[in-house]
Amino acid sequence: MKYVEEYRDPELGKKLLEKIRQYSHKPIKLMEFCGGHTVAIFKYGLRQLLPKNIEMLSGPGCPVCVTAAADLDKAIALGKIPNVIITSFGDMVRVPGSYSSLQKAKAEGADVRIVYSTQDALAIARENPDKAVVFIGIGFETTAPTVAASVLQAEQEKLKNYYILSLHKICPPIMKAILDRGEVKVNGIIYPGHVSSIIGSRPYQFIADDYHIAGAVAGFEPIDLIHAVDSIVAQIEHNHFIVENTYRRGVKDEGNIPALRLMDAVFEVGEANWRGIGNVPASGLNLREKYAQYDADKHFDINVPPAKEPKGCICGAVLRGVSTPKECKLFRKTCTPENPVGPCMVSAEGSCATYYQYGEGYGR
Amino acid sequence: MPPITSMEKAMEDKILLAHGSGGKLMHDLIQSFLSDIGNPMLDKMDDAAVFDVKGKLAFTTDSYTVQPLFFPGGDIGKLSVCGTVNDIAMSGAKPLYLSLAFIIEEGLPVAELKKILGSIKKAAAEAGVKIVTGDTKVVNKGCADKIFINTAGVGIVPDGVNISAANARPGDKVILSGNIGDHGIAVLSQREGLKFTSPIPSDCAPLNGLAAEMLKATKNIRCMRDPTRGGLSTTLNDFAESSKVGINVAEGQIPIAKAVLAACELLGLDPLYIANEGKLVVVVPAKDAAAVLAAMKKHKYGKNACIIGEVTAEHPGRVVMKTALGASRIIDMPVGELLPRIC
Numbered sequence: 001m002k003y004v005e006e007y008r009d010p011e012l013g014k015k016l017l018e019k020i021r022q023y024s025h026k027p028i029k030l031m032e033f034c035g036g037h038t039v040a041i042f043k044y045g046l047r048q049l050l051p052k053n054i055e056m057l058s059g060p061g062c063p064v065c066v067t068a069a070a071d072l073d074k075a076i077a078l079g080k081i082p083n084v085i086i087t088s089f090g091d092m093v094r095v096p097g098s099y100s101s102l103q104k105a106k107a108e109g110a111d112v113r114i115v116y117s118t119q120d121a122l123a124i125a126r127e128n129p130d131k132a133v134v135f136i137g138i139g140f141e142t143t144a145p146t147v148a149a150s151v152l153q154a155e156q157e158k159l160k161n162y163y164i165l166s167l168h169k170i171c172p173p174i175m176k177a178i179l180d181r182g183e184v185k186v187n188g189i190i191y192p193g194h195v196s197s198i199i200g201s202r203p204y205q206f207i208a209d210d211y212h213i214a215g216a217v218a219g220f221e222p223i224d225l226i227h228a229v230d231s232i233v234a235q236i237e238h239n240h241f242i243v244e245n246t247y248r249r250g251v252k253d254e255g256n257i258p259a260l261r262l263m264d265a266v267f268e269v270g271e272a273n274w275r276g277i278g279n280v281p282a283s284g285l286n287l288r289e290k291y292a293q294y295d296a297d298k299h300f301d302i303n304v305p306p307a308k309e310p311k312g313c314i315c316g317a318v319l320r321g322v323s324t325p326k327e328c329k330l331f332r333k334t335c336t337p338e339n340p341v342g343p344c345m346v347s348a349e350g351s352c353a354t355y356y357q358y359g360e361g362y363g364r
Numbered sequence: 365m366p367p368i369t370s371m372e373k374a375m376e377d378k379i380l381l382a383h384g385s386g387g388k389l390m391h392d393l394i395q396s397f398l399s400d401i402g403n404p405m406l407d408k409m410d411d412a413a414v415f416d417v418k419g420k421l422a423f424t425t426d427s428y429t430v431q432p433l434f435f436p437g438g439d440i441g442k443l444s445v446c447g448t449v450n451d452i453a454m455s456g457a458k459p460l461y462l463s464l465a466f467i468i469e470e471g472l473p474v475a476e477l478k479k480i481l482g483s484i485k486k487a488a489a490e491a492g493v494k495i496v497t498g499d500t501k502v503v504n505k506g507c508a509d510k511i512f513i514n515t516a517g518v519g520i521v522p523d524g525v526n527i528s529a530a531n532a533r534p535g536d537k538v539i540l541s542g543n544i545g546d547h548g549i550a551v552l553s554q555r556e557g558l559k560f561t562s563p564i565p566s567d568c569a570p571l572n573g574l575a576a577e578m579l580k581a582t583k584n585i586r587c588m589r590d591p592t593r594g595g596l597s598t599t600l601n602d603f604a605e606s607s608k609v610g611i612n613v614a615e616g617q618i619p620i621a622k623a624v625l626a627a628c629e630l631l632g633l634d635p636l637y638i639a640n641e642g643k644l645v646v647v648v649p650a651k652d653a654a655a656v657l658a659a660m661k662k663h664k665y666g667k668n669a670c671i672i673g674e675v676t677a678e679h680p681g682r683v684v685m686k687t688a689l690g691a692s693r694i695i696d697m698p699v700g701e702l703l704p705r706i707c
Contacts (some may be wrong), residue, residue, distance in 0.1 A: 001626055011686040017689075033559075046692020116556060222689055359694035 003249070007221030012048035013049075016226045018035060021051045024233045028054045029185060031321055032106045033175060034192035035062030035349025036220050042358040044222040050229065057184060057321040060174055060274060061192060062349040063139040064091045065319060068273035071167045072097035075136050077304050078109035078296060083103035085201040086112045087121040088136040089143075096340065098307045102136075104284035113285050125154070134296045137166045142167045142194040144285055151287070151294050163296035166287055171195050172203045173283035179211055184321045188214040188232035190225070193247050198263075200255030201245040201336065209243040219247040227341035266291055275343060276316020315342035318351050325352040332356065379472040384502030384579035385692040393500065400481040401464075401488065405429040409486065417520060423458035424448060425508060425516035428597040433476065433510055435554040437546070437565030438641070441483035445697040446570045446641060450590045453572035454644065456527045456579055457519030464515050465499040469508040480511065493517065493572035500520035521571075524583045531586035534677040541574065541644045541660055543567070544596050545624040548638030553627065561682035564623050569642035574663045578646065581659035587647040595637040597695045599645050600673075600683045607647075611683045613673030613695070637698040647675060 032038060034354050038058045041047060047056050060066045074098050079086040086102060093112060094100040106112035111131075115121050118135055125133035137147045147164060154162040171192060179186065191204055196217045207213050214235035218228035224247060231244040245251055263285070272284025287295040296302075309316070317323035325331050325344065335341040337353055344350035348357075382389045398407055405413050428444040438446075445462065452459040464484065468477070550566040552558070571590060578585060587607070591599040596618065600615055604611045620628075620635050628635050641666060648656050654673060660666030683695040 001629070008688060010690070013689045043687075043693065044689060045687050045693050047688075048691040049689055163399060226467065357694070357696050359696075 004221065007219065007223040009223060013222050016065075016223070016230055017049055020054075020226070020230050020233055023237055024051065025053055026236065028187045028233065028236060029057060030054060030188045030190060030194075030229065030232060031057045031059045031178075031184070031186045032190040033059040033061040033171060034190075034195065035065070035347065036194065037061065037190055037192065038351055038354050039349055040185065040220045040222070040225060044225070044355045046222065046225055046229075047344050054229065054233070056263065057186070057246045058318075058351045059178060059321050060277065060319040062270055062344065062351070063143070063169070063360065064095050064347040065315065065343040065350045066169060066174075066274050066277075067092070067138050067167055067343070068275045068307065069096075069098045069309060070273060070304065073099065073307055074297075074302050075165055075303040076100050076102060076105050076110075077302050078134050078300060079105045079112055081132075081300060084111070084300075085124060085131050085133045086110065086136060087115045087124055087133060088112065089138065090114045091349070092136055094340070094346045095343045096277075096310070096346065098305070098309075118146050122150055122153060122159070122162060125159050126157075129161060132161050132163060132299075134163045134165055137164045137168055140169055140171055140192070140195045141198040141263070143263045144267060145198060145256075148262045151266050154294060155291070162294060163299055164287060164294055165296040166267070166285055167272075168267065168282055169274065169284035170269065170285060171199070172206075174274065174277070174280060175204070175207060177277065177280045177283070178320060179207070181211070181320065186213060186321070187236055188216075191215055191217040191243065192233070192248060193217065193219050193224070196245075196247065196251045196255070198256050200261050201243050201251060201253045202255070204243045208243050212241050214241050216244040216246045219250055219253050234268050276319040276357050282344055282353070310341045313342035315344045315352070318344050325355040328352070366601070377474060378494055379468050379470060379474060379477060379502055381470050381502050381504065381532060384468070384500060394520045395479060396470055397498070397500075398556050400478070401485045401495050403494050404579065405470070405494060406498070408544060411672050413461065413463075413497065417460070417518070419523070420521040420628055421442050422452050422455040422519045422521050423516070424451040425514065426451060427512060427514040429509060429512050430551060431509060432551075432554050433480070435566055438568035439480060439483050440511060440513055441480035442487045442568050444640060445484055445487035445493070446568050447592070448515040448517040449487075449493055449572055450641075450644070452519040453570075453575040454527070454588045454590055455519070455521060455583065456525035456575065456588065457521040459493045459519040461496045462488065462493050462515050462517040463497045464495045465513070466501065467508050467512040467514075468502045469510050470502055470505045477511070487570060491572055492659045494525045513604050521536050522579065522583075525579060525585070527585050527588050529587050529589065529602050529606035531649040532584065532603050532609050532611075532675045533649075534609055534675050535650055536586060536647045536675040537650050537671050538600070538611060538613065538673040538675065539646050539648065539653065539657055539660065539669060539685075540596070540618065540672045541571075542642075542665045543619045543621045543624065544591070544640055544643060545620055545635035545638040547629065547641040548595070549624050551639075552631070560623060560627060562623055564621070564627065566636045567640055567642035569665050571642065572646050574660065574665045575644065577659045577666075578656050581655040582648065582652040584649050584652045585646055585656070586649070588644060590644045591640050593637070593639050593696055595639060596645065597636040597683065598697050600695065601697045603647060605681050607675070608680045610676040610679035610681070612676055613683065615685055615687045617670065617672050619668050619670060625674050636695060645663065645672075650674075651688045
């Protein structure tokens with residue numbers, strides 16, 4: 001397959017890995033901020049292939065994992081209102097809130113439908129004019145523009161029954177929050193691929209300038225990721241910190257301007273509640289006042305009891321990169337993908353599910 | 365023009381609750397079935413099919429529900445015959461007789477039922493099995509999703525054949541009969557209205573002919589299974605777990621059609637976990653592998669067969685894939701529904 005096979009070339013990969021082995025012996029901690037990267041790193045066994053001095057950590061990059069239990073509780077409560085159809089991306093339905101999940105709510109009679117895009121949600125709204133169709137807007141800058149586009153489309157079509165529960169989050173502020181906490185000493189960051197295809201590579205510049213941390217925007221194939229690690233290691237060796245864009249086929253430095261404009265037209269930046277991290281200023285996207293009629297939060301009266309986290313679950317620490325799933329007492333015992341306790345075990349892109357699914361060097 | 369019978373009139377459009385109530389409509393509906401799939405044993409319409417068998421019996425049952433009912437390369441009718449035929453064939457048995465039971469949601473267009481019956485007839489003829497007993501129920505609208513089909517089947521296991529998921533031994537070879545993922549992607553793309561430039565047809569097919577050819581090559585087949593729901597990964601994990609052995613497979617050796625691979629890349633799905641309906645995977649002693657592989661390649665449903673891995677005494681219960689870059693990772697069973705990724 002074109003544009004895929006080239007980036008899986010084992011010979012090229014082996015050469016790059018050898019190069020990294022040759023010039024780096026310092027202990028280095030790298031963090032990736034993208035669930036897709038976490039999965040790719042495990043799927044291709046990159047942690048095993050990199051030299052021992054390079055440690056890879058996973059940050060809060062899985063869009064469903066970072067959704068706060070309180071926000072999920074809201075989504076579930078919305079589903080229980082008569083004549084409401086909940087539309088959601090797939091993984092989200094399995095994530096446990098404080099008391100239930102969308103999947104359980106569905107089994108109990110809520111009308112929860114998995115959609116592939118907001119276009120599907122709009123179609124459902126058109127077909128069901130007598131019902132309220134709520135789209136659970138989760139995800140980072142990658143998904144927010146398409147949600148913004150759907151709001152504009154709903155406006156244009158004068159759809160009166162389409163609503164967004166906006167739980168969108170944005171990446172650079174959470175990176176800053178993780179670095180400011182200082183819980184993990186990160187030397188390098190693998191910047192997310194899909195998010196950067198929207199925002200570009202420039203918004204991370206402050207991390208190189210102010211925090212003196214190396215970084216590279218990476219794609220999702222093994223060569224992409226090895227290339228990014230190579231760039232980061234070289235930056236650390238030369239004490240010269242930049243944001244290198246190693247994913248030029250997908251990411252422009254300035255980002256996707258029309259998508260950014262769309263996002264800005266519909267959303268404004270506000271505080272967001274992150275699972276395991278709490279409220280982080282200016283890290284979320286809320287619908288602008290102009291589009292309040294599409295805001296599920298404003299339209300529906302949602303009352304949920306205070307959220308609670310599952311007992312013993314360390315998803316919060318895992319999301320911050322402070323702990324690995326293996327350090328959790330529940331991991332593989334009471335918490336498995338079949339019977340998940342925390343969100344990181346539910347989502348296919350969650351750290352715990354990834355550790356479980358792929359093992360590390362199959363030493364479970 | 366001959367007068368229109370009550371049946372023909374009712375058959376003009378939709379299945380009615382009355383079709384399931386045992387009266388005239390029911391009788392006429394059954395008669396119309398018989399004209400499609402009938403044989404002397406079924407035509408008797410006795411309460412039970414009575415037949416002679418000699419030898420060790422294989423007996424299986426499965427229920428079928430698929431949305432949409434019709435997809436590229438097959439439909440629920442073909443699936444309900446092939447699925448049960450294949451389950452029998454995977455024990456090494458020669459499938460002989462099937463039962464066929466419908467639960468139909470009121471309102472199903474009769475034309476669709478006819479089409480499904482046509483597929484059943486065709487698939488049964490290809491597999492060389494007879495449908496000898498059956499049942500039809502019609503339920504209220506909303507109590508079923510268009511149509512559910514249950515089939516059960518019996519077959520005879522030849523002497524000297526002993527196939528079980530628990531029989532794999534270290535050193536054995538693992539052979540796959542062809543490309544994986546076709547069925548799951550065909551159904552998913554049809555269901556979700558995803559259009560690819562070249563539509564991906566389901567691989568749905570009866571595999572008893574292929575299995576028979578393989579058994580002619582050697583009776584030493586240790587494990588054999590059709591990797592349906594849960595995909596290849598689930599079947600390999602079943603073998604590893606039941607036999608208390610490890611299985612090693614190599615990335616890049618598992619055949620996958622380019623279109624399926626592309627669809628999987630697009631949707632964020634792993635072809636290892638996607639259902640197949642016309643593939644089988646076998647474990648055979650290394651010394652018999654070449655003969656079995658040759659027999660498979662000669663058959664129309666095994667043209668793309670290849671050795672994908674081997675059984676090892678290491679890491680019992682686990683399936684490990686060696687990646688092209690030289691790392692290794694566990695291939696686990698899938699959990700829950702397969703869902704496309706978010707971003």
